[in-house]
Amino acid sequence: MDLSYTPAEKAFEAEVRAFLQAELPEALSRKVLSDASLTKADMEGWHAILNRRGWLATNWPTEYGGTGWSAVEKHIFEEECCLAGAPRIVPFGLKMLGPVLIKFGTAAQKAHYLPRILDGTDWWCQGYSEPGAGSDLAALSTRAVRDGDHYVVNGQKTWTTYAQHANWIFCLVRTATEGKKQAGISFLLIDMATPGIDVRPIRLLDGSREINEVFFDNVRVPVANLVGEENRGWDCAKYLLTHERTNIAGLGFAALGLEQVKDAARTMVRRGRPLIEDPVFAARIAEIEIDLEAVKLTNLRILAAVEAGGAPAAESSMLKVKGTVLRQAINDLARRALGPYAAPVLMDLDAGDNLEVRPEALGRRAEAYFNNRKISIYGGSNEIQKNIIAKHMLGL
Incomplete structure (x- = not known):
């Protein structure tokens, strides 16, 4: 660019x-x-x-x-x-919790947790989504009841990425039930070694383990681990999500993916010509590249706004929507470029398959295609992001 x-x-x-x-x-x-x-x-x-x-x-x-x-x-x-x-x-400590602690945390919390994020002492995971509270995050039901100088936490979180590696989790919990759903939510830091926490894997289609369920059964959390004010955790949640959504867009990986598609299209030969010379395929590459360049400029504007102390809402939602759609389009184009070679399991192919050149380094394009279907869902689905854009920018 x-x-x-x-x-x-x-x-x-x-x-x-x-x-x-x-x-x-x-x-x-x-x-x-x-x-x-x-x-x-x-x-x-x-x-x-x-x-x-x-x-x-x-x-x-x-x-x-x-x-x-x-x-x-x-x-x-x-x-x-x-x-x-x-x-x-891994974004949970560095890209998500860090900015929240810097803005909402106490001096003691900043002094303790921020250096441990940097030196890798703590691996954080994110306790937001629940079985009944995904895109409608404010519907969460995990409870934290005050008991002296502790909260007692009960409930369940799901889709918790890398919880099997984490020694800490930041959680949204319900500390009051009055008023709007967004009210009565608090932001807690919880040591994963605390008795009563159970991490259960969710196996993906390819058998890998990236996400988990996390259960809390009478887990005692010091009140000192509350970030911000009790019942005002939604402020922390929204601030964190603006950073998460900007990170999800993954424009650097989109740029890499597009270059890999071009390399594959130069290598793959169809009907005696490199695929890159096919006018329909070349036009699709050009369309994606134009969109990517435009989104990069949007990303720069958002980075500049954050640098100035802002936390853009609608702008980060725009970036999340367009960035994830572009990455999925690039994954789809790579899959189409490679044809049968994009399959998860490759059969023996011979000259009768009309594939004149077999690329040397294909990567796991089918796995990338299927795995990245999720990026337009997590962090607040793209449909929810469009509602945010309509509300904040169009007044609808």
């Missing part, structure tokens, strides 16, 4: 590329570029590399260990990392 970078920004781009070439493990990059599953050690290793360089907390103020980068520098860093095959940093 040509944003007419200044000389300083071009120098920063070169610095990021040199860092990635020197520090990103080749084996890890290969796994990312081929859509292979990452282990906990893979994710923790890259987290540690970035932390040592001081390039981990790109969205935190410098006084808490942030980079102090401009919106353009953040964009350059994200895109270069994705194109190089760097894994996405």
Whole structure:
């Protein structure tokens, strides 16, 4: 993407590329570029590399260990990392909880938890969704009843990503039942080692384990672990979601995916010609690329607004909707480009299959296609985001 970078920004781009070439493990990059599953050690290793360089907390103020980068520098860093095959940093502590603690947390909470997020001592997961409260998050029913200097928590969370790795969970809990659904919700930090917590895996279609159910049975949580005011947790929840939705858009990964589609289309031969020369296929690539460039500019505007202290609602919803739709379109285009080679299980193919060239590095395109159907649902479904846009921008 040509944003007419200044000389300083071009120098920063070169610095990021040199860092990635020197520090990103080749084996890890290969796994990312081929859509292979990452282990906990893979994710923790890259987290540690970035932390040592001081390039981990790109969205935190410098006084808490942030980079102090401009919106353009953040964009350059994200895109270069994705194109190089760097894994996405697990967002729950760094991208979600960190900003909430910085805005709503006590001095003691910031001093204790923020350094532990940076150095990897704590792995956080997110306790938002429930079986009866997904897109309608305010309908949550997990209860926290005050008992002296503790809350007693009972209930269930679901779709909890990486809960099997986490030692802490931030949770929305109901502490009062009067008034609107959004009232009476509080934001709690809960140690996963506390008695009464049960984590149960939800197996995906391919047999992998990424998401979980988390059950709370009379779990005692110190009142000191309340973030913000009791019954005002919805303020924390909304603020966190603006950061989550911007992160979900994944525009760097969209850029990477589009380049991979182009590479595959240059390799795949149909009817004696590279697929990239097919006018219909080429037009679809061009359409997606134009949309991607437009969304990148929207992302820069949102990053600049956050940098100025804002927490855009409708704007981050727009980015989430368009970004996820684009990523799914790119996944679909990759699947179509590879034809039978995109299948989860490849049969032996021969010359009679009319496939003149077999790509050397295909990755797991079918798995990526099916797995990314979820990105337009979690973080608030795209239908809900369109309601937010209609309300805040159109007054409907």
